[in-house]
Amino acid sequence: MNWQPIETAPKDGTDLLLFYPSSDGEAPFIDVNRWLDWPREMNAYSWTTGGVNPTHWMPMPEPPKDE
Numbered sequence: 597m598n599w600q601p602i603e604t605a606p607k608d609g610t611d612l613l614l615f616y617p618s619s620d621g622e623a624p625f626i627d628v629n630r631w632l633d634w635p636r637e638m639n640a641y642s643w644t645t646g647g648v649n650p651t652h653w654m655p656m657p658e659p660p661k662d663e
Contacts, residue, residue, distance in 0.1 A: 599652040607631035613657075614650035622648075628656070 605612060609630050618624045629650070
């Protein structure tokens with residue numbers, strides 16, 4: 597599967613590969629992350645990595661199979 601715009605990412609707590617662009621001279625990076633639905637009284641919803649927001653996502657690949 598190709599990288600998809602972050603706006604299309606599932607927000608159900610599923611682990612995803614997320615792409616974070618470069619920021620403040622730091623290199624771009626890929627992270628395993630999920631959408632975090634904070635308690636409603638906080639009125640906050642976000643990806644669990646703070647700071648730079650991801651721009652793209654991809655489903656997690658299948659893990660390696662034991663031979």
